[in-house]
Amino acid sequence: MSERKLHPAVAGAQPMYRAENDPDAPLFEGAYKQRFDDILTRYPDKRAAILPVLAMCQELRGWISSETIERVAELLDLTPAYVLSITSFYTMFRPQPVGKYLIQVCTSIGCDLCGAENVVEKLLAATGTRTGEISEDGLYTVIEVECLGACGFATVVQVNERVYESVKTETVTRLLEELR
Amino acid sequence: MAYPHSHPRETRILSEHFGEIEATTLDGWIERGGYKAVEKALGSMSREQVIEVVKESGLRGRGGAGFPTGLKWSFMPKDDTLPHYLVCNADESEPGTFKDREIMRWTPHQLLEGCIIGSYAIGASHCYIYIRGEFVDVIPVVNQAVVDAYSRGYLGRDILGSGYSLELTVHLGAGAYIAGEETGMLNSLEGRRAEPRIKPPFPAAKGAFGMPTTVNNVESLAVVPHIVTNGGDWYRQWGTEKSSGTKLFSCCGHLQKPGTYEIAMDFNLKDLLYDLCGGPPEGREFKAVIPGGSSVPILAADELDAECSYEGLEAAGSMVGSGGLIAMDDSTNMVHAVRRMVEFYAHESCGQCTQCREGTYWAAKILRRIERGGGREEDIPLLLDISANMAGKTICVLSDSAAAPIVSSIQKFQDDYMALIAKGQHAAVGT
Numbered sequence: 001m002s003e004r005k006l007h008p009a010v011a012g013a014q015p016m017y018r019a020e021n022d023p024d025a026p027l028f029e030g031a032y033k034q035r036f037d038d039i040l041t042r043y044p045d046k047r048a049a050i051l052p053v054l055a056m057c058q059e060l061r062g063w064i065s066s067e068t069i070e071r072v073a074e075l076l077d078l079t080p081a082y083v084l085s086i087t088s089f090y091t092m093f094r095p096q097p098v099g100k101y102l103i104q105v106c107t108s109i110g111c112d113l114c115g116a117e118n119v120v121e122k123l124l125a126a127t128g129t130r131t132g133e134i135s136e137d138g139l140y141t142v143i144e145v146e147c148l149g150a151c152g153f154a155t156v157v158q159v160n161e162r163v164y165e166s167v168k169t170e171t172v173t174r175l176l177e178e179l180r
Numbered sequence: 181m182a183y184p185h186s187h188p189r190e191t192r193i194l195s196e197h198f199g200e201i202e203a204t205t206l207d208g209w210i211e212r213g214g215y216k217a218v219e220k221a222l223g224s225m226s227r228e229q230v231i232e233v234v235k236e237s238g239l240r241g242r243g244g245a246g247f248p249t250g251l252k253w254s255f256m257p258k259d260d261t262l263p264h265y266l267v268c269n270a271d272e273s274e275p276g277t278f279k280d281r282e283i284m285r286w287t288p289h290q291l292l293e294g295c296i297i298g299s300y301a302i303g304a305s306h307c308y309i310y311i312r313g314e315f316v317d318v319i320p321v322v323n324q325a326v327v328d329a330y331s332r333g334y335l336g337r338d339i340l341g342s343g344y345s346l347e348l349t350v351h352l353g354a355g356a357y358i359a360g361e362e363t364g365m366l367n368s369l370e371g372r373r374a375e376p377r378i379k380p381p382f383p384a385a386k387g388a389f390g391m392p393t394t395v396n397n398v399e400s401l402a403v404v405p406h407i408v409t410n411g412g413d414w415y416r417q418w419g420t421e422k423s424s425g426t427k428l429f430s431c432c433g434h435l436q437k438p439g440t441y442e443i444a445m446d447f448n449l450k451d452l453l454y455d456l457c458g459g460p461p462e463g464r465e466f467k468a469v470i471p472g473g474s475s476v477p478i479l480a481a482d483e484l485d486a487e488c489s490y491e492g493l494e495a496a497g498s499m500v501g502s503g504g505l506i507a508m509d510d511s512t513n514m515v516h517a518v519r520r521m522v523e524f525y526a527h528e529s530c531g532q533c534t535q536c537r538e539g540t541y542w543a544a545k546i547l548r549r550i551e552r553g554g555g556r557e558e559d560i561p562l563l564l565d566i567s568a569n570m571a572g573k574t575i576c577v578l579s580d581s582a583a584a585p586i587v588s589s590i591q592k593f594q595d596d597y598m599a600l601i602a603k604g605q606h607a608a609v610g611t
Binding site for chain 1: 326389
């Protein structure tokens with residue numbers, strides 16, 4: 001995977017959910033090694049790099065495995081237990097693989113008032129999954145999440161790096177078709 | 181039509197260029213008068229003068245607490261040799277709040293200007309913009325703005341030949357509401373769990389990495405360039421003595437025209453709801469309104485004739501908070517709505533304090549029970565008792581936030597609780 005050189009100021013600020021990921025991709029090689037080094041230059045100590053470095057690993061591999069945890073611990077001079085305490089605290093780190101499209105539906109109050117529960121139901125039915133499962137074709141995982149901060153455009157659905165605003169039960173089918 | 185629903189009764193300072201895609205670019209921003217404030221502050225004003233003009237403006241922190249921004253800056257040490265940090269709180273996660281998202285996605289350079297001027301005022305050498313990781317559509321916009329600002333010399337070494345240097349880093353959260361609490365944010369930035377710290381020490385004395393630090397909300401920083409350009413008195417022409425200027429209210433829920441509106445702080449809440457937001461959906465009436473994000477007390481329909489100032493909304497029994505307005509019409513069951521809000525806090529409690537960790541969990545469980553028809557009359561005093569044991573008894577105010585909707589909904593909408601409890605008991609007897 002090649003990519004253009006990122007400015008160090010934003011090297012640690014790349015979206016961590018991508019449809020194109022590879023669970024076996026090498027960590028910290030090539031452009032990613034460069035990004036890792038750049039991230040470290042932005043903080044006075046190594047520990048502070050933990051969120052951006054974990055995010056970069058998830059961006060590459062799609063989830064955080066115990067192997068990833070051990071590698072990150074080693075590189076940042078932390079213990080694996082400490083790194084696990086971080087990945088288990090922050091909800092965006094996935095402890096297991098998810099479908100190619102991680103469909104996150106906001107069900108907090110703003111979206112709830114506008115029918116988010118029905119959108120979830122429709123998405124689960126359309127993908128033939130239960131919450132958190134990967135669909136049989138490997139494409140979809142639907143989860144409910146807390147407030148995505150776009151409440152005026154309820155229901156808010158985030159699919160990997162994209163935000164879909166004002167999703168209604170009637171538009172769910174179209175949304176899924178658009179992804180395919 | 182302009183940005184979703186602009187309205188002639190708005191006072192558009194921060195939001196003037198919302199909806200203009202060209203304003204997101206550096207050239208587009210400069211064409212709109214951008215970076216003049218940075219030139220003025222760094223080129224002709226001392227740190228103290230910048231702090232002074234922000235003090236004069238009366239600007240109060242727009243993240244929720246309403247602490248005067250200029251005063252906060254003045255707490256930073258003046259003659260030390262330690263590195264100082266500015267942390268921009270862009271971890272907007274309070275349910276109902278989506279105003280900072282609009283600032284960042286439409287006017288990222290407005291925010292950067294504020295970050296540069298704020299950093300200069302407090303003598304910071306590095307500014308971190310802590311953006312919640314979920315803002316996947318906003319982050320690339322901010323990133324591009326930062327890269328462009330670096331390339332044009334607005335960031336980096338010796339900015340515009342002023343002798344002042346500033347590094348700026350975009351730092352992403354990874355899913356934790358509590359990272360929006362300022363000391364939780366500092367822990368998170370340092371690579372720790374976002375557990376709020378006991379204060380004192382306050383961040384100005386010992387903040388990020390143990391160094392003097394100021395944490396400011398996106399909206400607070402974004403308005404600073406306007407104040408630097410036009411002066412403190414100019415900003416005070418809007419609002420009230422205690423609540424100067426304008427404020428963004430992001431309005432959601434049961435409204436004809438949800439969206440983010442910028443109003444002078446003495447604007448009437450009813451006018452905001454009926455005039456700007458177009459009122460409730462056809463054929464409905466408002467039942468309840470939360471004016472400042474889900475952590476402030478709920479107002480009933482007969483309490484809406486209030487001024488949107490800090491003191492006005494407090495007098496009405498609620499708070500400005502983040503300006504995240506949530507409207508609920510008469511189809512809403514308040515037990516359901518409050519259950520949804522309390523579940524949020526239960527999910528987001530960091531778990532440090534027993535009152536919050538256990539209180540939010542049990543309150544959510546009781547509310548679920550009532551909603552499903554298993555409620556008991558004793559549940560009402562029990563919820564009030566749990567709330568009393570949560571509010572004001574923990575390191576941060578997350579548990580207060582969970583208690584606010586519980587207590588205010590029981591005070592004002594007890595009928596909704598009693599009806600569900602009675603219905604459940606009736607069903608139980610019938611079976």
